[in-house]
Amino acid sequence: METVRRWIAGWRLCRGLDQPIEYDDVLLAQLNLPGRERELFTDNAALIDRLAPVVTETTWLTVTTPYGDAVAERLVTAGLQPFAEQKVLMSIALRDHPRPATPTPYRLALRSEGPLEYAQLLTTDGSVAAHGMAAVVGGDAVMHDIATDPDHRRRGLGSVIMGALAGQAAERGATAGFLMATEVGVHLYRSLGWLPEATMVTASGSARAVRGDLGAVLAGR
DSSP states (O other), X not given: OHHHHHHHHHHHHHTTOOOOEEETTEEEEEEEETTEEEEEEESOGGGHHHHGGGOOSSEEEEEEESOHHHHHHHHHHTTOEXXXXXXXXXXXXXXXXXXXXXOTTOEEEEEEETTEEEEEEEOTTSOEEEEEEEEEETTEEEEEEEEEOGGGOSSSHHHHHHHHHHXXXXXXXXXXXXXXXXXXXXXXXXXXXXEEEEEEEEEEOOSOOOSSOHHHHHTTO
């Protein structure tokens, strides 16, 4: 659970969320998004049956595990609906992160705001070709929202953004990087030296009322 905690500590800052509530092996994050009000995180698949009654269309459950397909099957057996895409929690030692040079004609723009670092690659007319952000929490940097405009893809811009954020975080004393990768992003991150820590399997429930008190279920009562 320690790796999950470290990732969530930065992820929630990137998303502007409050500190999650922790119940032993479960973290509860209040997201307040349309269709995704809350999300439960755990790395203990043995808790699926206990948590299933409080998972609904808007209260999701994410299980971090080395055994993605097996956990997805277990979620189905518990009456939940796993999403097709299984994301990947990845990490890297920031000292090993490559830092590619900014290619012509782009310009790299960096900005710090509290614990957050922002990086953009701008075109000659000032439009954003690629961007990303990272939250620095102690010795960790959690990267988030790395994206390249479709018209500027296949030019290595994502790698430049990642390297710039790694450099900024390292200057602030961070030594480890974490991120949650989509299936598409895993290839890019692996090419930069990121290593998979675990698969993240997310499921929702049906349109039903919560069966049982959420706090009591999480507290194991």
